Each structure stands twice: as structure tokens, then as C-alpha cells.
Amino acid sequence: MVSDTNPVKLEIQNLTIRYGGQAAISGVNLSIREHEIFGIIGPANAGKTSFLKAINRMDMFDSNMRVEGNILFNGQDVRKLRNIYALRSRIGVVFPLPVGLPMSVYDNVALSARLRGIKERAELDLIVERCLTRAALWDEVKDRLDTLGSLLSGGQQQRLTIARALSQEPELLMLDEFSIAVDPVTTMRIEDVLKELKSEMTIILVTNLVQQARRLADRTAFFLDGGCVEVAQTEALFTQQTRDPRTRDYVEGRFG
Amino acid sequence: MSRNHAFDQRNLDWYIDKAVQALVFIGGISAVIFIIGIFLFITKEGIGFLINTLDLQEFFGSPYWEPSDEDAPEYGILALLAGTASVTGLAMLIAIPFSLGTAIYIAEFATGKTREWLKILVELLAAIPSVVWGFIGLTIMNPLIIELFDVPVGLTVLNAGIILGLMAAPIMTSIAEDALKAVPDRYREAAEALGATRWQVVFKTVLPAAKNGLLGAVLLGVGRGFGETMAVLMATGHAVNIPGSVFDSVRALTATIAAELGETAVGSDHYQVLFTIGIFLFLITFLINLTADLIVRGIRNS
Numbered sequence: 001m002v003s004d005t006n007p008v009k010l011e012i013q014n015l016t017i018r019y020g021g022q023a024a025i026s027g028v029n030l031s032i033r034e035h036e037i038f039g040i041i042g043p044a045n046a047g048k049t050s051f052l053k054a055i056n057r058m059d060m061f062d063s064n065m066r067v068e069g070n071i072l073f074n075g076q077d078v079r080k081l082r083n084i085y086a087l088r089s090r091i092g093v094v095f096p097l098p099v100g101l102p103m104s105v106y107d108n109v110a111l112s113a114r115l116r117g118i119k120e121r122a123e124l125d126l127i128v129e130r131c132l133t134r135a136a137l138w139d140e141v142k143d144r145l146d147t148l149g150s151l152l153s154g155g156q157q158q159r160l161t162i163a164r165a166l167s168q169e170p171e172l173l174m175l176d177e178f179s180i181a182v183d184p185v186t187t188m189r190i191e192d193v194l195k196e197l198k199s200e201m202t203i204i205l206v207t208n209l210v211q212q213a214r215r216l217a218d219r220t221a222f223f224l225d226g227g228c229v230e231v232a233q234t235e236a237l238f239t240q241q242t243r244d245p246r247t248r249d250y251v252e253g254r255f256g
Numbered sequence: 257m258s259r260n261h262a263f264d265q266r267n268l269d270w271y272i273d274k275a276v277q278a279l280v281f282i283g284g285i286s287a288v289i290f291i292i293g294i295f296l297f298i299t300k301e302g303i304g305f306l307i308n309t310l311d312l313q314e315f316f317g318s319p320y321w322e323p324s325d326e327d328a329p330e331y332g333i334l335a336l337l338a339g340t341a342s343v344t345g346l347a348m349l350i351a352i353p354f355s356l357g358t359a360i361y362i363a364e365f366a367t368g369k370t371r372e373w374l375k376i377l378v379e380l381l382a383a384i385p386s387v388v389w390g391f392i393g394l395t396i397m398n399p400l401i402i403e404l405f406d407v408p409v410g411l412t413v414l415n416a417g418i419i420l421g422l423m424a425a426p427i428m429t430s431i432a433e434d435a436l437k438a439v440p441d442r443y444r445e446a447a448e449a450l451g452a453t454r455w456q457v458v459f460k461t462v463l464p465a466a467k468n469g470l471l472g473a474v475l476l477g478v479g480r481g482f483g484e485t486m487a488v489l490m491a492t493g494h495a496v497n498i499p500g501s502v503f504d505s506v507r508a509l510t511a512t513i514a515a516e517l518g519e520t521a522v523g524s525d526h527y528q529v530l531f532t533i534g535i536f537l538f539l540i541t542f543l544i545n546l547t548a549d550l551i552v553r554g555i556r557n558s
């Protein structure tokens with residue numbers, strides 16, 4: 001359980017995201033503390049992915065996307081940063097669909113380190129092995145690190161994506177429904193890894209598997225129709241009767 | 257029973273379908289028929305000479321091209337080949353950086369209106385007739401080169417190379433841009449999410465992923481260079497010569513055919529040797545295009 005005294009890693013103030021005239025997120029306030037796994041659950045179109053995109057400034061890919069409000073990362077507004085590349089290198093992202101870059105497995109995982117300027121082979125080897133091991137992929141690919149990353153199976157590519165995100169040694173790791181393309185056994189292995197990683201980084205876990213949030217998250221937010229209905233300690237969200245009736249309906253599977 | 261009979265009838269739709277299929281099939285294979293037809297035609301015109309009279313060693317090894325000498329005509333295409341190769345080579349030196357740069361800018365950096373306008377302009381540039389380019393070489397580049405480099409003639413490898421390079425660049429840009437476009441956006445997003453800058457994304461992710469398509473674009477440019485006739489005829493100076501520098505006049509294979517075919521007697525040795533050059537050109541461009549096509553196809557399959 002994360003104590004309330006942990007410093008705030010990410011402070012979201014009155015966040016609104018619009019695509020054209022349509023609001024995907026409106027007026028969300030919440031804060032995420034260091035070394036917690038922060039779960040976000042909610043049905044499709046609740047604005048979960050847009051929320052993540054705004055944090056590492058992926059909104060720049062989409063000229064339609066308008067972001068208002070404040071997103072304070074370590075106390076600094078990400079929308080006023082002069083070097084967003086430095087921001088992104090501190091934030092690891094795992095997308096819902098796996099993205100094996102069209103280069104070898106080794107190069108996929110070494111890319112981030114190389115971008116940071118690490119050139120020494122031995123050091124890169126170490127990073128690649130550690131990250132692939134943590135992402136539960138090392139045993140399957142250690143004999144074929146030269147294979148194209150895009151030729152791995154879907155589940156393997158997803159773990160490759162996770163290994164790549166870990167290779168950034170991020171302060172914040174954002175996972176967007178990472179288990180969609182992964183089999184249940186591997187999902188459980190990755191979940192165990194995430195629990196260990198918590199001591200090193202802050203994790204935001206967007207998931208549509210309600211039980212996954214319950215297994216992993218310290219606190220969980222329930223998003224619905226672009227608003228954050230409530231944030232609570234995960235166990236409280238799943239057990240107490242005092243919460244918002246919409247949350248109760250969702251976690252008990254009555255809609256969504 | 258009778259109901260089944262009524263239903264199993266070849267009705268109008270069935271016949272229309274068959275007719276359309278047949279028409280489309282003819283359209284589809286017509287390209288193959290034409291290319292075989294053209295090849296058979298130029299082979300028929302040139303083959304007799306190729307087998308009976310032509311000394312292949314002279315043809316490829318001799319720099320002397322004097323087909324209209326009545327006593328001892330010489331049929332060496334070495335100088336012509338050197339002319340075509342030097343002009344094409346220089347053109348590629350100019351066109352490759354230009355076209356790749358433009359393609360990368362359009363596909364990766366330009367946004368919105370800039371991008372749309374640039375694409376339209378590049379396509380317009382590709383549609384300029386080659387005789388116009390030749391005219392520019394003749395009337396603008398020629399005096400400019402004489403002036404700038406203080407040389408007696410401006411219709412040289414340099415002139416034709418620049419003209420041909422500018423001519424080939426728009427098409428190469430279009431194809432290179434298609435190749436860059438074919439790289440899925442999720443690669444770019446994934447690389448940017450790692451903290452890569454725009455240039456790092458292009459250099460480390462997009463270019464390697466598109467390399468086959470880019471190579472195909474370059475090869476098609478080379479094919480274009482080999483096959484181009486009019487601009488090269490006007491800008492090279494049309495002098496049979498193995499160039500020692502870019503300030504020498506040369507003559508291209510294609511320009512030779514264009515300039516001389518009208519003045520030869522049908523069936524004469526001179527007429528036939530021009531067709532032999534045609535066969536040679538056909539084979540080269542066919543091979544270049546085939547290679548380019550196989551390379552471009554390679555990316556789609558992998």
C-alpha cells in the first residue's frame with residue numbers, strides 16, 4: 001500500500017481534451033504518487049488513452065487534438081517544456097497493440113540506450129538482457145536476437161514493446177491495455193514484474209480488465225464518458241458500498 | 257423440381273459478368289502482349305544484322321561510331337555507352353540527394369497545406385515534357401556554363417547531367433515518398449515515445465524500414481536516365497566522344513537512334529544496327545525496372 005506521504009509524481013489539474021468539437025476528457029483532476037501503480041478502468045471511449053497521450057505529449061501527432069488544463073510532471077507543466085524529447089525519454093509507454101520496430105530484437109531494446117548515447121557493446125548487451133528478462137521474453141529470443149522484431153508473434157512483440165519501454169529506465173511507465181495481445185500465463189508473469197518494478201518507478205496501468213486493476217493497482221480511477229468518476233484505494237473501490245453507484249455497476253459487470 | 261429449374265438459369269447478369277470479366281482480362285494482359293510485341297518487332301529488325309554482320313567485340317569495345325562511312329562503316333557503341341552512363345551517373349548524383357531530401361521533408365516534416373502544395377508542385381514538375389527540359393539546357397544552361405566555368409562549349413555531360421537529374425528527381429521523389437508513407441505511423445509513434453527526436457525517428461526507424469522502396473525509387477531514376485532521349489539529345493552536344501571530364505560533349509545511345517533512324521534506308525546495315533542498340537537499351541531498362549520492381553515488392557512481402 002502506498003502511503004499518502006509519497007511525493008506527487010504527476011498532478012493533473014482540470015484536464016480537458018477535445019478532438020474537433022468533441023470532448024474526450026473534460027475537467028479531470030487527480031494526482032499520482034511516486035512508486036504507486038495507478039490503475040485506470042472504464043469502458044471504451046471513456047478517454048483513458050487520450051489521457052495517457054496528453055501526458056507524454058503524444059497529442060502532437062494528432063493535429064485535431066486540443067489539450068487544456070495543467071499536467072505537472074515532477075511539478076513542471078509538460079505543456080510548457082522546451083524539450084519534449086527529454087520528457088518522453090523519461091516516460092515509457094506500452095501501446096495496446098504491439099509495435100515491434102522493423103529492426104532486430106536486439107536493436108529494438110538497445111534503441112533507447114543508443115539514443116541516450118550509450119555505445120559500448122558490453123553495456124548494451126547487459127541492458128538488452130536485463131530488459132528482455134524482465135519482460136519475460138529473454139528465454140524465447142536469446143538465441144535469435146538478430147531476428148526482425150516485427151517478425152515475432154503478437155504476444156512476443158508486446159513483451160518486446162514492454163522490454164523497450166523498460167530500457168528507457170523510465171520514471172513513469174504507462175501501460176495501455178498491455179494484455180490485449182498476450183496470453184494469460186504471460187500476462188500473469190508480466191503482472192509479477194510490474195509489482196517488482198514499483199520500487200523503481202511510478203506506473204499508470206490503463207486496463208479494461210477490472211480484475212487486473214484489482215490485482216495490481218494501489219489506487220484506481222474509474223473513467224466514464226470523459227470524466228473521472230472517482231479515485232479510491234483499489235480495495236475500497238471494489239468492496240465498499242459508499243462509492244458512486246456507476247462505479248459499482250461497472251466493477252460488478254453490470255454495464256460496459 | 258420446376259422451381260429448381262427456374263432458379264438455375266443463366267440470366268442477363270450472368271452474361272454481363274462473363275463479358276466484363278473477359279474485357280478486363282484482355283485489358284490486363286494487353287500490357288504483356290504489347291511488351292512482347294515491341295520486343296519481337298525490334299528484335300526482328302535488328303536480329304539479322306546482330307547474327308550475320310555484327311562483330312560484338314567491335315560493337316561493345318570500339319569507341320568509333322561511323323555508320324554512314326560508305327567504305328568502312330564502324331559500329332562501336334563504347335563512346336555512346338560512356339555518354340549515356342556518364343550523364344546518367346551525374347544525374348543520379350544530383351537527383352538522389354534532391355529527391356530523397358524532398359521526399360523526407362514532404363513525408364516526415366511538412367504538415368497541412370505546405371505538404372499538399374509541395375506534392376502538387378512535385379507532380380507538376382514530373383509532368384514537364386522532356387523537350388522543354390532540353391530547351392532549358394540549350395538556351396539557359398549552355399550560356400550559363402560557358403560563362404561560369406569559362407569553357408568553349410556548354411552542351412556537355414555537366415549540362416545534360418543537371419537537366420536529367422532535375423527531370424528524374426520529381427518521379428523519384430514521388431516513389432520515395434510513397435515508400436516513406438508505407439511505413440506505418442505506429443513505428444514513428446513508438447520511436448517518438450522512446451524520446452527520439454524527429455530526425456532520429458526518420459534516420460533510425462523510417463529510413464531503414466523504407467530502404468527497399470527508396471532503392472527502388474533510385475533504380476527507376478536510373479532507368480529513366482538510360483531511356484531519356486530528347487533532353488539528352490539537346491543538352492549533351494551530341495558528339496561521339498568518351499568524356500574525360502564533365503565539360504566534354506558526349507552522345508547518348510537513345511539520342512543516336514532518335515537522330516539517325518529517320519535518315520537511314522529501311523533494312524540497311526545502319527538501320528539494323530540502330531535496332532540492335534534498341535534491343536540493348538530495351539534489355540538494360542527492362543533489367544533495371546525488373547530489379548526495382550522486385551526490390552519494391554520485397555518490402556511489401558516482409
